[in-house]
Ligand code: XBP
């Protein structure tokens with residue numbers, strides 16, 4: 001039987017919205033300040049820290065690389081967990097202030113897919129409360145998604161394929177029936193290793209990363225009044241990505 005498009009699976013950070021530089025990063029710094037820890041993650045440093053996915057994992061990586069003396073602290077794991085929780089509280093505050101919009105085309109495509117009966121899911125390394133903090137401040141409600149696979153639900157975070165395999169299992173779908181939307185090399189690797197076809201919407205942090213074998217690499221999904229730019233792959237005639245175009249490259 002001919003495969004047909006049945007589901008769209010979305011990454012969150014960097015894909016649905018630019019949450020890293022002006023969201024998570026700011027909130028991490030606020031959490032450090034509240035705990036009287038003199039760390040400040042600059043925009044450039046944060047690019048290096050994005051090497052490691054997951055907020056707790058990122059703090060741990062930072063300590064190992066830049067503050068090794070900290071490794072001797074008692075209850076380090078608890079301290080990291082507390083910092084992460086505090087950061088998530090500040091992150092929610094930032095989003096509740098409406099500071100981070102969805103990226104171009106995200107709302108339009110998700111709404112079109114929903115109306116067409118295409119199944120929707122999320123696969124992210126971020127913690128679930130952070131996903132909800134974002135969605136609840138947009139017109140795209142959490143219940144649009146059949147599955148929200150988030151955070152520690154699988155122990156091995158991206159670039160491991162586990163989170164995507166988990167979603168496929170929950171949807172009872174084969175990878176050939178889905179499209180994934182990602183913004184980063186790590187996310188792309190995770191999806192690719194799970195056998196999924198991937199569309200990349202790059203952002204400032206990820207535009208120079210390697211996306212060899214991605215089906216399509218664009219600067220964003222585009223809108224009728226805001227054309228996208230294609231970096232690799234077929235060019236949608238309309239200047240934005242919609243279901244008809246997705247079907248045509250499926
Ligand atoms: C997202 C991440 C996360 C967020 C913070 O990656 O790497 O670590 O920065 O998440 P992806 P927490 O977009 O590939 O899913 O909720 O763990 O703090």
Ligand code: MG
Pocket residue numbers: 011012013014015182183184187
């Ligand atoms: Mg991402």
